[in-house]
Amino acid sequence: MKKVPLNLFFKIILYVVVLSYTFELTAQQLPKIIKIYPKESQELLMNPGIGFTTFQRFNGDTLNHGMGWTEGFPIVYQDFDGDVTNKNYPQTTIAYFRIYWRFLETAPFEYNWEMIDRALRTAAQRGQTLMLRIAPYGGEENEDVPLWYRKMLGNEENLMHEKWRTDPENPAYLKHFGGMIAELGRRYDGHPDLEAVDVSIIGFWGEGSGGHLLSDHTRLALINVYLDNFKKTHLIFQPLNGDAPCPDKLVKGTDIAAYWPDGSNNGTGPQMRHLGWRIDCLGDMSFFIEKWNFSHMLDVYPQDIIKSGMSEAWKKAPIAMEICGTFFNWKNKQKYDKETVEYIFDQALKWHISTFNAKSSPVPREWEPLVNEWLKKMGYRFVLRKFAYPEAVAPHGQIHISMWWENKGVAPAYKKYTLAVRIKNDIRSEIFATGADVRTWLPGDIIYEDKLYLPHDMPEGEYELAVAIVDPVSYKPKIKLAIKGMENDGWYTMGKIKCNKNVMWKRSENKFP
Numbered sequence: 365m366k367k368v369p370l371n372l373f374f375k376i377i378l379y380v381v382v383l384s385y386t387f388e389l390t391a392q393q394l395p396k397i398i399k400i401y402p403k404e405s406q407e408l409l410m411n412p413g414i415g416f417t418t419f420q421r422f423n424g425d426t427l428n429h430g431m432g433w434t435e436g437f438p439i440v441y442q443d444f445d446g447d448v449t450n451k452n453y454p455q456t457t458i459a460y461f462r463i464y465w466r467f468l469e470t471a472p473f474e475y476n477w478e479m480i481d482r483a484l485r486t487a488a489q490r491g492q493t494l495m496l497r498i499a500p501y502g503g504e505e506n507e508d509v510p511l512w513y514r515k516m517l518g519n520e521e522n523l524m525h526e527k528w529r530t531d532p533e534n535p536a537y538l539k540h541f542g543g544m545i546a547e548l549g550r551r552y553d554g555h556p557d558l559e560a561v562d563v564s565i566i567g568f569w570g571e572g573s574g575g576h577l578l579s580d581h582t583r584l585a586l587i588n589v590y591l592d593n594f595k596k597t598h599l600i601f602q603p604l605n606g607d608a609p610c611p612d613k614l615v616k617g618t619d620i621a622a623y624w625p626d627g628s629n630n631g632t633g634p635q636m637r638h639l640g641w642r643i644d645c646l647g648d649m650s651f652f653i654e655k656w657n658f659s660h661m662l663d664v665y666p667q668d669i670i671k672s673g674m675s676e677a678w679k680k681a682p683i684a685m686e687i688c689g690t691f692f693n694w695k696n697k698q699k700y701d702k703e704t705v706e707y708i709f710d711q712a713l714k715w716h717i718s719t720f721n722a723k724s725s726p727v728p729r730e731w732e733p734l735v736n737e738w739l740k741k742m743g744y745r746f747v748l749r750k751f752a753y754p755e756a757v758a759p760h761g762q763i764h765i766s767m768w769w770e771n772k773g774v775a776p777a778y779k780k781y782t783l784a785v786r787i788k789n790d791i792r793s794e795i796f797a798t799g800a801d802v803r804t805w806l807p808g809d810i811i812y813e814d815k816l817y818l819p820h821d822m823p824e825g826e827y828e829l830a831v832a833i834v835d836p837v838s839y840k841p842k843i844k845l846a847i848k849g850m851e852n853d854g855w856y857t858m859g860k861i862k863c864n865k866n867v868m869w870k871r872s873e874n875k876f877p
Contacts, residue, residue, distance in 0.1 A: 395754035395867055400858045402748050402847040408736055409844045410455050412493065413559060413682065413779060414743025417458040419724045423448040423490040431693045433723040436464045436502045436569065438479060441486070448490050452726035454739060458559050459487040460495040460721050462569070466510040468498055469544045477551065484557045495684070495719070497562035498548065499570030500541055501529045513540060525574030527567045533582050542589040549593025560682065562642065563590050563601035571644055572602050576610040580617065587618050591637055598778060600640040600684050603672040604665060611668035621680070622673030630673060638680035640778075641672075645688035646720070647708045650698060660688065661711065669715060678716035679806060682778050685717050690725035705731055709738045716775045718743040744805070745773040746833070747846045748856070753829060756862040760820040763861070765798075767831075769810040772846065777802045781843055782836045785816060787827040787861055794819065795839050802833060802843075824863050830855035 418425065420434050425442045427450070428434070439461065450456070461483045468476055480496070487494045501509050508514055509530050520531055530537060552558050564570025565586040566578070575583070590599055603614045615622045615630060621638050622630040630636070645651070648660035658664060669675050677683070694700045700708075712720070720742065727735050750768040757763050765785060783800040786793065796816040832855045833843040841854030849856050 395756045398753055398755050398859055398861075400751040402751065402845075402849065402856070402858075404747050405846050405848045406740075407846070408739055409745065409846060410457055411743070411843050412457050413777065414718050414773075414775075415458070415720070415739055416454045416456045417460040417495060417719055417721045418450070418453075418456050418492070419460045419721050420462070421724045422459050422486055423450055423456060423492060425450075425724070427451070427453055428690070428723065428725045431690050431697070431725070433690065433725060435462045435723075436499060436507055438463065438467055439483060441482075452729070453722070453724065454727070454735065457492055458495050458719055459483070459490070459492045460497075462497045462499060462562075464502055464507055465498055465500050465541060465544065466508065466513075469510055469540070471512055472540065473543070473547075475544065475547060480548075480552065484552075484555065488557045493557050493559035495559045495562065497564050497570055498545065499564050500566060501568065503527070503568040524577045525567070527571075527573035529568075532566045532586070533579060538582065538585050538589075542586055545589045546593045549590070552597070553594045554596035558597050560598040560600050560640070560684070561590070561594055562684075563587070563599055563639070572608070572614065575603075576608055576613045583614065584618060587614075587620075591619060598640060598681060599637070600642050600682060602642050602644065603674060604641065604643050604668045608668075611672040615673055621677070623676050624673050625670060639677065640681035640683050640718075641669075641674045641677055642684040642686065644686045646685040646712055647694060647700075648688040649700070649704060649708070651688055661708065665711075665715070678718075678775055680778075680803075682718040683716050683775065684719045684721070685712055685715075686721040687723055687725075690723055691727050691731065692725060695728050695731075702731075702734065705734055709734065713738070713741050713774045718775045718778070741773055743773050743775050744771055744777045744802075744843075745846050746770075746802075746805070746843065747772055748831065751831065751858045753858070753861060754867075755860075756864050756867040757818055758865050758867045759818055759822040759824070759863060761818055761867065763796075763816040763818065764813070765816065766813045767811070769805065769812065771805050771807050771810065774807055776805050777843065779803070780836055781833050782839070783812070784832055784834045784839060786830045786832070786855060787863075788830070789825055789827045791823050791825065792827075794822070795834075797836075797839075818863065822863050824865060826860055826862050828857055829859055829861045830857045832856060 420439055424444060424447055463479070468479065470476055484494050501507055517530065517534070517536065523531060565572065566575060567573035603611055612624070618630065619635050619637050620630060621636045643665060645660040649662065650659060653659060694705070747770045748767065749770055752766040753763060781802050783798045783802060785796045785798065798814045800812050830851070832841040833845070834840055835842045844850065845856060847856060851857060
């Protein structure tokens with residue numbers, strides 16, 4: 365018998381080993397990659413932190429009549445029959461409450477917190493969060509500073525601005541009004557039902573008139589009361605007024621992040637705070653032309669958003685806008701046509717609007733289609749374009765997910781929500797939190813990939829795979845997506861995935877298409 369050469373013998377042995385290993389790999393099949401392309405939905409979505417707000421009212425309440433509205437006074441609670449539908453007004457997720465100082469601080473250092481507590485509680489019951497402003501005073505005699513404060517100071521004459529009712533340079537103002545804001549922050553900062561606090565320091569309705577006249581000491585002290593006591597709840601402020609010749613004055617020298625066209629900024633570093641801003645006269649094309657010879661939409665906002673250093677604020681903090689007058693005022697007094705309304709809405713989108721206070725005044729029926737299309741672009745609107753995942757994974761194995769999202773809105777989400785993946789069958793359900801930060805999802809395309817590990821004791825079988833943006837504590841779906849296929853529990857099913865101990869992950873090819 366002819367002997368086999370030793371080197372050939374070893375080659376045969378090696379071939380047998382490799383061949384047996386190949387058969388083993390065949391048994392442990394590499395998973396196929398499943399690609400899902402969800403269908404986009406054109407539905408009008410009601411999501412947290414964006415859209416219209418109710419004003420001094422809640423979802424389900426009767427609206428203001430005609431061209432008037434109420435503000436500054438305690439809420440008059442209407443009888444509620446359980447129906448949260450708003451007639452002639454969009455459904456909302458935010459209730460805006462504006463109250464004068466005199467109604468909150470009823471005596472020195474004595475506060476009517478129940479008024480705020482009830483508003484927060486009612487908003488939550490109606491599916492809303494509360495946006496809050498404590499204004500120092502209003503424009504009428506019955507809208508003065510608190511009675512005890514007026515008695516303490518007496519009549520104040522020769523004030524520096526026609527829209528001031530008291531001298532903010534008096535140390536008593538910082539002690540009492542500033543002290544009230546500090547106590548407000550200590551009590552409510554981070555409250556889950558408090559959407560945002562509207563920074564208010566001086567002027568009728570707290571709109572900041574005459575802010576450029578404040579000494580640096582007083583201006584910084586009043587602003588810092590908010591910055592020091594609201595670390596979790598979003599702050600928005602109003603640097604843009606037609607009567608303010610220096611739109612950058614309010615923010616200069618503070619720890620509020622601001623950036624100017626010449627390349628200068630207000631400072632950098634972890635101490636800088638990102639505040640949103642608000643404007644109070646969106647839609648003024650001609651309201652004050654005869655009296656003051658300017659238009660907010662043409663002569664103030666486009667220029668002062670840039671001059672104030674706030675043109676980039678929308679990337680980190682919400683932009684809130686308030687209607688000039690009411691919609692009926694636009695229609696019946698200003699005689700705006702459809703094209704004018706479209707122009708106003710488009711400008712607001714250009715300025716990255718997230719919320720709009722229409723003063724709980726009805727939307728004219730013929731403008732409802734314009735409002736609905738506007739709402740679809742206001743704030744964020746997340747479309748999941750593509751979702752890729754392996755068709756099978758082993759217990760303790762790795763699910764590599766790849767997603768292409770598009771934010772079709774004009775702003776990101778500003779609260780920390782969790783992008784989550786769930787696999788579920790009749791035996792077991794697991795929710796996996798991804799590392800995505802939706803607060804960074806600016807308008808446009810977003811690509812996100814992640815690796816999720818199954819528990820070692822995951823039972824074998826077929827599971828339904830779903831995705832949702834959820835509350836980071838309860839893991840309940842919080843944000844509706846602009847895609848079809850939402851289940852009754854708020855999750856969006858992507859497809860099926862198998863858990864099989866024989867599935868192998870080929871680590872050298874961990875890139876997904």
